[in-house]
Amino acid sequence: MASLNSHAKDLSRFWQGKILWDIPMAQFSTLKVGGPAEAVISVENIEDLTRLHHWLKENDIDWWIVGRGSNILVPDKGLTGVIIVLAGEFRSIEKLSIKPLSSGEEKVLIRAGGGCSLSKLVSYCTAQSLTGLEFGVGIPGSIGGAIVMNAGAWGCDIGSLVDSAILMDSDGNIATKQGKNLGFLYRKWSMGKNTILLSATLAFRPGNKENIKDTCRKYQELRHNNQxxxxxxxxxxxxxxxxxxxxxxxxxxxxxxxxxxxxxxxxxxxxxxxxxxxxxxxxxxxxxxxxxxxxxxxxxxxxxxxxxxxxxxxxxx
Ligand SMILES: Cc1cc2nc3c(=O)[nH]c(=O)nc-3n(C[C@H](O)[C@H](O)[C@H](O)COP(=O)(O)OP(=O)(O)OC[C@H]3O[C@@H](n4cnc5c(N)ncnc54)[C@H](O)[C@@H]3O)c2cc1C
Missing domain, CATH: 3.90.78.10 (UDP-N-acetylenolpyruvoylglucosamine reductase, C-terminal domain)
Structure with a gap:
């Protein structure tokens, strides 16, 4: 894998959208440190991501996915290659279905894009009276970053909510995997290097909106007092x-x-x-x-x- 160097002109010819050149990564990290990335590209949909992925692979260029940058440390010398940010369709939330469980309860399946912020999904669940994600309040990540990190708090983690996920592997192939096959462990998943989480379907239970709000408030308060x-x-x-x-x-x-x-x-x-x-x-x-x-x-x-x-x-x- 290599830096962009001589390929910068080719990239600007190939990519029709905006490219941010030599942008300090401090802007993309909540630690607010990190030297320049050669190029930062926001990708709006799977077709464009597939094209970009193919071009990067063909030209043997380094690349990195960055979500909300709330769990990365970028060196002062910066990063070679292209930083990919999932935007547009990757930030959507969609209600898929309601399924009865053998216990008599129901589970509600919600699909969220890899670039969607966790806080947007927490707000969505609260508005829809869906319980399960209250622990995510105050975690400033994206769905992609949260799933890669198996983000969690207060004894809960996101891995246990994932029903399935759509992934792009290092060769650019796209496949759906069941949540139980993503190998969630403490603060990590077990998928291969350079796997991109495109979207995830999470299973929630119907709950009481006021109780959900109360729990979120309690968790926010605990964070404000202890962090x-x-x-x-x-x-x-x-x-x-x-x-x-x-x-x-x-x-x-x-x-x-x-x-x-x-x-x-x-x-x-x-x-x-x-x-x-x-x-x-x-x-x-x-x-x-x-x-x-x-x-x-x-x-x-x-x-x-x-x-x-x-x-x-x-x-x-
Ligand atoms: C104030 C504060 C409080 C926090 N509290 C918690 C907490 O309670 N619990 C907790 O678990 N974490 C917590 N975190 C850490 C962090 O918010 C989470 O780990 C979060 O899920 C990271 O998401 P992100 O989008 O910011 O990921 P990033 O920091 O952007 O990336 C993290 C890693 O995930 C990869 N990645 C990102 N998106 C994708 C994708 N779509 N596909 C493949 N790889 C991807 C990146 O390449 C990188 O390796 C906290 C952070 C802060 C600043």
Whole structure:
């Protein structure tokens, strides 16, 4: 795989839509760090995505899918190749069907595009009195990013709601997969590198609108009380080790408030690394390494980042 370099002119001839050249990835990441991407392209529908995918493959160019950028860390040197953002039809929500369950209850199947924001789907479900996604309130991701990350909170995760998903594999082939075959684990799915989630069908149950609203309100309040929601971050930086909490370990090691350059361990929640305004990606990576080394030394536990560190020419999703 290669950078765009000599192919930039070919790309502008090939792609009829808008191309953003040399745009700082800090604009596409909630951590607000990251150097320039060679090109950023918003794709509106499956046909255009298929064409672009084919062109990138044919020319052996690196590419990356970025959703809402709420779980990525982009290096200061930026990213080679093309950043693909799913827009247009990929942001739609559609009610498919209502199916009776053997328990006498019903499940309601809703399809959401990979580029649709999770908060839009939470609002949709609330308006339709559908329960199941309340935990997603305050998670600032897209459906694609949420499914790749198996995003979750308060003991629930999105993987358990996925009935099926339409995926594009690394060769550009499109297929529907059952949710149970996506290999959901703690904060990840198990699909191959460079698999793109085009859309997902999620199963919800009919609920009481006021109860749904109350639950969302409660979860928002918990976030506002326990997380630095107004600061630039990527949410929890490290995965929780089995039967433990990364935040507890980092707090116990005395890191709250510790900073390197503009990157700081939040005083509110020790598993949040925040950009105080002047952080570079290098500051954040240095802080990450210092924390990892200390936690390993003190507790014998290797903390793994939950945040996807993009770079090195590979799409790590
Ligand atoms: C304040 C805050 C609070 C948060 N709270 C939570 C929480 O409670 N629980 C939780 O789980 N997470 C939380 N997060 C992390 C983050 O919001 C979630 O992981 C979210 O689901 C990521 O979605 P995204 O669209 O931003 O993904 P991105 O950050 O854009 O991408 C993440 C990865 O997914 C890949 N990707 C994105 N879209 C697609 C697609 N369509 N197909 C294939 N790959 C794709 C990217 O290439 C990348 O590897 C929080 C983040 C913040 C900033």
């Amino acid at each position: 630095p929601v107004a600061e630039a971050s990527a949410g929890s930086f490290f995965k929780n080790p089995p039967d433990d909490s990364a935040g507890r370990l980092i707090d116990e090691a005395g890191f709250k408030g510790f900073s390197i350059g503009g990157a700081k361990v939040s005083e509110t929640h020790a598993n949040f690394i925040i950009n105080t305004g002047t952080a570079s990606a290098a500051n954040i990576l240095d802080l990450m390494h210092v924390i990892q080394q200390e936690i390993l030394k003190r507790f014998g536990i290797k903390l793994e980042p939950e945040v996807h560190i993009l770079g090195g020419g590979l799409n790590q999703s």
